[in-house]
Amino acid sequence: MDGTLQCRFRRRVRPLDTIHQLMDLTSPNAYHLIVTRGVERKKDGFGRPFAGGESVSQRPVVITSPIYGSMTGIIGRGSAIAKTHGCLMVLAWVLCASIGIILARYYKDVWPNSGLLGERVWFQSHRILQGICVGLTCISIILIFIYCEGYSQATAYPYYIHPILGLIVFSLALINPIIALCRCNPAHEYRPWFNWIHFFIGTFAYVLSVPTMMLGLRMPAAGLQLQFINYPLWILIFFVIFQFIIEITLEIHGCFYYRRNKNKRRTYVLEIDQYQAAKRLNNARQPRPP
Numbered sequence: 577m578d579g580t581l582q583c584r585f586r587r588r589v590r591p592l593d594t595i596h597q598l599m600d601l602t603s604p605n606a607y608h609l610i611v612t613r614g615v616e617r618k619k620d621g622f623g624r625p626f627a628g629g630e631s632v633s634q635r636p637v638v639i640t641s642p643i644y645g646s647m648t649g650i651i652g653r654g655s656a657i658a659k660t661h662g663c664l665m666v667l668a669w670v671l672c673a674s675i676g677i678i679l680a681r682y683y684k685d686v687w688p689n690s691g692l693l694g695e696r697v698w699f700q701s702h703r704i705l706q707g708i709c710v711g712l713t714c715i716s717i718i719l720i721f722i723y724c725e726g727y728s729q730a731t732a733y734p735y736y737i738h739p740i741l742g743l744i745v746f747s748l749a750l751i752n753p754i755i756a757l758c759r760c761n762p763a764h765e766y767r768p769w770f771n772w773i774h775f776f777i778g779t780f781a782y783v784l785s786v787p788t789m790m791l792g793l794r795m796p797a798a799g800l801q802l803q804f805i806n807y808p809l810w811i812l813i814f815f816v817i818f819q820f821i822i823e824i825t826l827e828i829h830g831c832f833y834y835r836r837n838k839n840k841r842r843t844y845v846l847e848i849d850q851y852q853a854a855k856r857l858n859n860a861r862q863p864r865p866p
Contacts, residue, residue, distance in 0.1 A: 657720070658798060665789060672705045672708045675701075680702040
């Protein structure tokens with residue numbers, strides 16, 4: 577109620593033996609206090625549910641002496657590998673994926689007379705950004721598997737949900753570029769199927785990445801779970817609201833733009849069709865080489 581954490585336990589101050597790694601608590605022996613969350617799985621009571629994700633006291637404390645709040649400030653201590661995993665995921669999905677999706681959805685008609693590496697600007701930019709996103713995601717997944725020495729052992733709610741969602745996002749991130757490599761010609765009868773499948777998988781992975789990152793910021797290994805305000809989590813929430821406003825604004829602008837330029841678009845499509853027809857006709861009239 578008053579913002580403090582109390583813990584009570586009963587044991588000998590000076591242990592009879594050190595078989596179970598019990599420390600001598602008599603003065604002047606001082607130790608750092610460790611606070612963690614999770615379910616204790618070991619019956620002997622000496623397990624560490626989230627090793628490496630604990631919060632520790634800033635100064636060593638003499639357990640048998642009166643303890644005051646100023647002596648036991650608790651600070652989060654997250655794993656460097658786990659934090660790198662989170663940073664790479666944020667770069668991949670908050671930065672690269674967000675910009676790539678906006679370019680592909682709302683900027684196809686921009687820079688019509690410009691190119692980038694032999695392709696249209698929006699397409700090449702989208703492909704590069706999404707490729708970086710997939711690459712960063714792969715590196716991030718490898719790092720977290722190294723940290724956890726395999727799959728996550730978290731069993732407490734909601735911690736065990738994060739690795740499940742993460743692997744789903746990772747799988748979708750790998751599937752979508754493979755599908756993109758198999759895309760057919762724009763005039764092919766199956767092109768609409770490709771467009772919808774590519775759109776659905778990419779959008780689902782992007783949307784699912786947001787709650788996955790939010791859960792990740794609450795994981796003990798991030799070192800933020802005991803803070804009163806989780807600033808990174810609120811920054812991510814602000815980004816989601818900002819991204820939503822940007823997409824709604826661009827969608828409304830696209831509707832007005834389409835209405836205003838409907839006749840111009842029809843004329844442009846007609847001219848393109850006439851040009852392609854004339855080009856085919858000229859190619860057909862050319863004499864066969866000897």
